[in-house]
Amino acid sequence: MAAAAPHANKPRRIGVNSTILKCPMISSDELKKQAALAALEQVEDGMKLGLGSGSTANHFIRGLGALVRDGLSVVGVPSSERTATLARAEGIPLATLEELPHLDLTIDGADELDSRLRLIKGGGGALLREKIVAAASSRMIVIADGSKLVDTLGAFPLPVEVNHFGIGATTAAIADAATRLAMPATLTRRLAADGSPFVTDGGHAIIDASFGLIRDPEALSLALAAIPGVVEHGLFIGLASAAVIARPEGISWLVA
Known part of the structure; x- marks a missing residue:
């Protein structure tokens, strides 16, 4: 459901312009930035934060860095090596989940989300660490432009992180699981930009699975999780507590 910002603080004026523009020609990247800036207003001094990965999360990290340089005290746990590199460059103090096993808030993007969050x-390959960080957090806020909000998940291929050993058998088992759920399955091993097999931060491969419309995400989640060789999959169910959606007409919130 749509709602006002949960636990919203007063708008910050610390190094970040949080004005939400209303322009019909606004770019997708600018909308991502606006969603990130809106989420920044949920950050409080002293918080332990999970830092997401990807282009939208990067806008949040840059905005957070500006606040840190102006005196905000937080500690971040990055969900990917790329996120860690950017956060360090922004001057954000970092820790690990070994040091901070319980986090206050994670902010991350999404490739798709529905009205039930x-x-x-x-899509960036960091799903395993992203899910671990999100699960360690009291709250997860998703930041996205309006194009990511869909009626039914599945237009975006579902990333499935798998072990290299037995990848052929694992891929076949994913296809069999889809058949049992009466879903089509086009499975493609992800490649890096140079054409070599993509390798995650954890050293695994990714199968991008096109299942068509995913009408029962919970059933698919359980089926994939039961397959030996599947390390993790990109369905995040029951983890997000709210989402900030930026459209040309303004910001809206979805709350679980």
């Missing part, structure tokens, strides 16, 4: 994530 079920997500597809992992």
Whole structure:
């Protein structure tokens, strides 16, 4: 459901312009930035934050860095090596989940989300660490432009992180699981930009699975999780507590 910002603080004026523009020609990247800036207003001094990965999360990290340089005290746990590199460059103090096993808030993007805050994530390849960080957090806020909000998940291929050993058998088992759920399955091993097999931060491969419309994400989630060789999948169910959606006409919130 749509709602006002949960636990919203007063708008910050610390190094970040949080004005939300209303312009019909606004770019997708600018909308991502606006969603990130709106989420920044949920950050409080002393918080332990999970830092997401991807282009939208990067806008949040840059905005957070500006606040840190102006005196905000937070500690971040990054969900990918790329996020860690950017956060360090922004001067954000970092820790690990070994040091901080319980986080206050995670801010991350999504490749798709529905009105029940079920997500597809992992387009950037960081789904395993993203899910671990989100699960360690009291709250997860998703930041996205309006194009990511869909009626039914599945237009974006579902990333499935798999072990290299037995990848052929694992891929076949994913196809079999889809058949049992009466879903089509086009499975493609992800490649890096140079054409070599993509390798995650954890050293695994990714199968991008096109299942068509995913009408029962919970059933698919359980089926994939039961397959030996599947390390993790990109369905995030029951993790997000709210989402900030930026459209040309302004910001809206979805709350679980």
